[in-house]
Amino acid sequence: MVYFKRCKRTKRKFTLMVIVFSFIGxxxxxxxxxxxxxxxSPEIFPDYDGVTVPYNIAPLNFELMDSCQALFVKISSAKGENNFSFRKKKVYFPEKKWKKILSENKGDTVFITIYSKKGDKWRKYNPIHFFVSKDSIDRMLVYRKIMPGYQTWNTMGIYERDLSNFKEKLVLNSEIMPGTCMNCHTFRNNEPDSWLLHLRENFGGTIIFTNDNLKKIQTKIPQTFGSAGFSYWHPSGKYIAFSINKITQIFHGVGKVRAHALDMKSDMVIYDVEKNSFFTSPLINSPDAFEAFPCFSPNGKTLYYVSSPAGELPQDQRKMKYSLCSVSFDEQNGIIGNKVDTLISAKMLNKSVSIPRVSPDGRFIMLTQLDYGNFPAYNPEADLYLYDLKEHKMRALDAFNSNDVESWHCWSSNGRWVVFSSRRRDGLFMDVWIGYIDQNGAPRKPFLLPQKDPEFYDSFLFSFNLPELIKEPISVSPHRIAKVATKSKGQQAEFDTSH
Amino acid sequence: MKQINHKSENSFWLKLCEKGIPGIVMAVILGVFIQLKYQYHFFLKEQISFFAFDGQHILSYLNKPSFFSKLVADFISQFFYLRGTAAIIVPLLFLILYFSIKKVIQNFSDGSLGGFYALFPTILIIIFVFNVNTDLTYFISFLLMLLLFEGYSLLPSKWWRSLVIFILIPFLYAAIGGLVSFLGILIFIYEIKNNSYFSLLRRMLTVFILIFSLLVPLMFRYHYAISLSQAFLYPVDYKLVSLGWILAPLFSLLIVILLAEIEDQQYFKLCLCLVSVAFIILIVFGCYTHVNLNLEKLLALDSEWYFGNIDKIYELENKYEYKSSAGACYCNLAHAARGELADRFFDVHQTGPQGLVLPISNKGSYLPIIFANEVYFYLGDVNASQHLALLAMIFSSNHYSSRLLRRLIQVNVINEEYKIAEKYLKILEKTLFHKKWAHNLLLMLNDNDEEKISYISWVRDKRLNVPTKEDLRQTNDCVKAFELLLERNPENLDALHYKLCYHLLGKEVEAFANTFFQFREILLRVRVPKLYQEALVIYYINKPDLELWSQIPVKPAILKKFIEYNNLYVHYQGEGRKLEKNFKNTYWFYYHYAKAEKEE
Structure with a gap:
């Protein structure tokens, strides 16, 4: 009897060892x-072949598209070789090992050789490779997740994702703030110390975080036709440029363009954070033109924006073509210059440009070019372009572009990385793509925001909106934001005529 | 002798209660009621919920408290897809809950009427399930909470029993949500009741359990990023169901525990009577609040349309009197599917243009959005249908719906947007009851077999009608939608009749006549419906000189009847009731007297 029990125990131990070794092995x-x-070469998803990645990026887990029973993955470079085995066809790299591989291979190419097992036989694919850049990317990525249900806000949230791993943290969502639309999160110089976001419908207002202080303001003033919309922080943190837009949504009867956001009217104002007041100039607030999407230069001396002659919408929708303009800005006295320069003329281009974003070194402006309008989210032809402020030339960022929408781009603080939204995978869901751009403005093949499970995108029913890079996590909790947003109506901003 | 009879009656009643016969009888009644009167609510619960055998999907439940209850609830809800299963599953759940409550009551006292008392909380919580805005999650949470309490009471009465539950409270909050606080209260009462054996340590632990169970939701609300009220009420959405109804089953459980405790007291009978009356009033009021038989009739139309049973819709239409726009919408849709939209115009209680296509708003229920999506899809405006399917998914309580996913797949296959369709198909392929449909379609898409795809009946039919001319329109601009459909395919008779009837319901006779003239070649191929002739007569009176009249055959009898109507209208000075008898089913009467009904 005792012998039998021992046998049973030994058997159990043996089974346990087999299980343990099958993992260790x-x-x-x-x-x-x-x-x-x-x-x-193997077909993998996401496609990481030939991409350039920052050395601080999360593991590029992927899935082999061919069917197989097991995978053996060899990662090799000049610095050595690492082997990984996986059951089935998904590859999950251990985070620690991955970090080590990338840090050892900064400025070098890493090769991935995949062996797949079918039946008893192993099959080998040609190696694929990626380049590890010496330039890091800002640690956090902030985006809004919203179902691609056109313009509704019942279910949405703003989240921040740590790019060096897969951790995602909530900033604010519609569970804490029911019936509230939250949008246009904007940061000063990729810093989490100064930011803002708008709330619409329930608890409407603008939440501004600066000097460790969270406040809510009401931006609708008698001098403007609506509340503040698209925004951009002055590098000093003293001002925020806003466009005031009257956006409405309209639907297409046919085709891939399911809906369209029409900017029926827009003007621009500048907000003085300390004084809680707006000021403007007839040059950027003209009744004869629609001005939108402001952006300050890194030295804060120039304000860029897009502008189109005013039109009647929706009938003039396709005639609305926006030019890239600039005006000088005196930070000390808060004075907008008196001369507008047109950098890219929509008339000459016969296209429209939108969302200008100046590179941190001040040399380039990245913008979206589209056939008409200024809201590129639904224009499949929308592509990213780079305007060289030194040579005054614009060129397409072909490596970043696809046959579908590319827009809502954001530079990293070192100017070497760009995150942007694209519907390229299926034409409906917006994803975040990350691309490298060198000091001469040459882009390299971008990659899809890595997820822990390579099948993540197969069942994820949300779009990623407005990706913004920041250096460190946001220090304010969702409940603190919600408290400020719900407890008070917000301070009413004033209009300052002294400028 | 009388006394003996009375005693034997009492003991018989006690025996019935002891064996749980009241619960079993109630479960049978419940099953019969659901099968005969309430099955469509449960079809809807399946249609707007989603359960997939997929790791990522299952892990996503962990994002909110009560993950286990929600998981079990969604798992069970998927079986409502099959006809008749709700009438089996719900009574079974009822019985499990009933016997669990009975056992809990017995744990507190040896009262002999436990089987009777247990009915009240069970009925109160099952009524909750009948609400269109709730799913099974609260029910499952409640049941799990009772089972946990039962498990706790079965543990040896040692000091570590309290410690175990104390340690488990955070995990239990994650598993069953806010009801963990109530579990703490039950355990506290249970331990206090048996306090004669307590040491100081155990007394302290019992108090800690109570405090900790009340504090856990507060502590975890930051982790789950939910509001204070959500933290205590999860998994119930307090915006959809009033707080009173969420708390009613909990208080009722405490009351019946107390009642069982005082069975030996002199005033027990009076208390029992009072409590029973109070419960009966509460249950009646609960039925009135949560059991919506009018909506059930409407959901019957919706589900039968979803299942493709037009005959059944005709049957329902004859059986019930539908007076809402949503009812009219489905009756008209069924008539259109049989080519009888105009001919059976007055068989429907018409409520105006919204009785053809329900207007959409992002406020209120998601149901009209689902209903309108069906109309647009039927007519061929798949882009509008897609828009509404996405909207309905956003506004539905789970934001994930098997039915709407199916619709999105159909739309994207018709539009040849196979990548999006593939994404939705892969999700649906992991479900129990939609996987076969998804798998077969996915095989076709993977084979890139365009010929096979285009032979699918709904692909073939809709592709003929999908608008091809690019144009912009507002969400509720139905006329523009009809125009785009007719521009693409003037032979789209459904769109044509919808447009004509839409104008008629809106009393836009000129727009109707212009559409009629524009498509007269198509319309005159067959007999012109009486409704259209009656409307044309009105236009004829106003514009008799048009050359087109020579081509439009209006029966002399109709013209004669119109003159008669006009004479009587003048004679009665427009008093509708006197005209109703002979002219109720004429367009003229509708034109003069119809008003949009109040929505149900």
Whole structure:
């Protein structure tokens, strides 16, 4: 009897050991010398072949699109080789090991050789590779997740994602603030110390965080036709440029363009954070033109924006073409210059440009070019372009562009990385893409925001809106924001005529 | 002798209660009621919920408290897809809950009427399930909470029993949500009741359990990023169901525990009577608040349309009197599917243009959005249907719906946007009851077999009608939608009749006549419906000189009847009631007297 019990115990121990070793043995090299060679590269999702990645990016987990029972993945570079085994066809790199591989290979190319097992046989694909840049990317990515249900706000949230791993943290969502639309989160110089976001419908207002102080303001003043919309912080943090837009949504009867956001009217104002007051100039607030999407230069001396002659919408929708303009700005006295320069003329281009964003070194402006209008989210032809402020030339960022929408771009603080939204995968859901751009403005093949589960995008029913890079996590909790937003109506902003 | 009879009656009643017969009888009644009168609410619960056998999907439940209750509830809800299963599952759940409550009551006292008392909280919570805005999650949470209490009471009465539950409270909050606080209260009462055996340590632990169970929602609300009220009420959405109804089953449980405790007291009978009367009033009021038989009739139309049973819709239409726009919308849709939209115009209680296509708003219920999506899809305006399907998914309580996913797949296959369709199909492929449909479609898409795809009946039919001319329109601009459909395919008779009837319901006779003239070649191929002739007569009176009249055959009998109507109208000085008898089913009468009904 005792012997029987011992046998049973030994058997249990043996089973346990088999289980443990089957896990530990994952990295054990299988017999690959006689693997059949396909002679072509593997098809993987997301496609990481030939991309450039920052050395502080989360593991590029992927899925082999061919069916197989097991995978053996060899990561090799000049610095050495690492082997990984996986059951089935999904590859999950251990975070620690991944970080080590990237930090050892800064400025170098890393090769991935995939062996897949079908039946008893191993098959080998041609290696794929990615380049590890010496330039890091800002740690946090802030975006809004919203169902692509056109313009509704019942279910949405703003989140921040740590790009060096897969952790995502809530900033604010519609569960804490029911019936509230939250949008246009904007940061000063990629810093989490000064930011703002708008709330619409329930608890409407603008939340501004600066000097560790959270406040809510009401931006609708008698001098403007609506509340403040698209925004951009002055590098000093003293001012915020806003466009005031009257946006309405209209639907397409047919085709891939399901809906369209029409900017029926727009003007621009500048907000003095300390004084809680707005000021403007007839040059950026003209009844004969629609001005939108402001952006300050890194030295704060120039204000860029897009402008189109006023029109009657929706009938003039396709005639609305926006030019890139600039006006000088005196930070000391808060004075807007008296001369507008047109950098890109929509008339000459016969296209429209929108969302100008100046690179941190002040040399380039990245913008979206589209056939008409200024709201590129629904224009499949919308592509990213780079305007060289030194040579005064504009060129397409072909490596970043696709046949579908590319827009809502944001520079990293070092100017080497750009995050942007694109509907390229299926034409409906907006995803975040990350691309490298060198000091001469040359882009390299971008990659899809990595997720822990490579199948994440297969069942994820939200779009990622307005990706913004920041250096560190936001220090304010969702409940603190919600408290400020719900407890008070907000301070009423004034209009300052002295400017 | 009388006394003996009375005693034997009493013991018989006690035996019935002891064996749980009242609960079993109630469960049978419940099953019969659902099968005969309330099954469509449960079809809807399946249609707007979603359960997939997928790791990522299952892990997503962890994002909010009561993950386990929600998971179990969604798992069970998927079976409502099958006809008749709700009438089995719900009574079964009722019985499990009933016997759990009975056991809990017995745990507190040896009262002999536990089987009777247990009915009250069970009925109160099952009524909750009948509400269109709730799913099974609260029910499951309640049941799990009772089972946990039962498990606790079965543990040996040692000091570590309290410690175990104390440690488990945060995990239990994650699993069953805010009801963990109530579990703490139950355990506290239970332990206090048995306090003669307590040491100081155990007394302290019992108090800690109570305090901790009340504090846990507060502590975890930051982790889950939910509001204070949500933290205590999860999994119930207090915006959809009033707080009173959420708390009613909890208080009722405490009351019946107390009642069982005082069975030996002299004033027990009086208390029992009072409590029973109070419960009966509460239950009646609960039925009135949560059990919506009018909506059930409407959901019957909706589900039968979803299942493709036009005959059944005709049957329902004859059986019930639908007076709402949503009812009219489905009756008109069924008539259109049979090519009888105009001919059976007055068989429907018409409520105006909204009885053809329900107007959309982002305020209020998601149901009209689902209903309108069906109309647009039927007519071929798949882009509008897609828009509404997405909207309905956003506004529905779960934001994930098997039915709407199916619709999105159909729209994207018709539009040849196979990548999006594939995404939705892969999700649906992991469900129990939609996987076969999704799998077959996915195989076709993967094979890139365009010929096979275009032979699917709904793809073939809709592709003929999908607008091809690019144009812009507002959400509720139905006329523009009809125009785009007719521009694409003038032979789209459904769109044509919808446009004509839409104008008629809106009393836009000129717009109707212009549409009629524009498409007269198509319309004159067959007999012109009486409704259209009656409307044309009105236009004829106003514009008799048009050359087109020579081509439009209006029966002399109709013209004669119109003259008669006009004479009587003048004679009675426009008093509608006197005209109703002979002219109720004429367009002229509708034109003069119809008013949009109040919505149900």
């Amino acid at each position: 994952c990295n054990k090299l299988p017999q690959l010398s006689d693997a059949y060679e396909f002679g072509h």
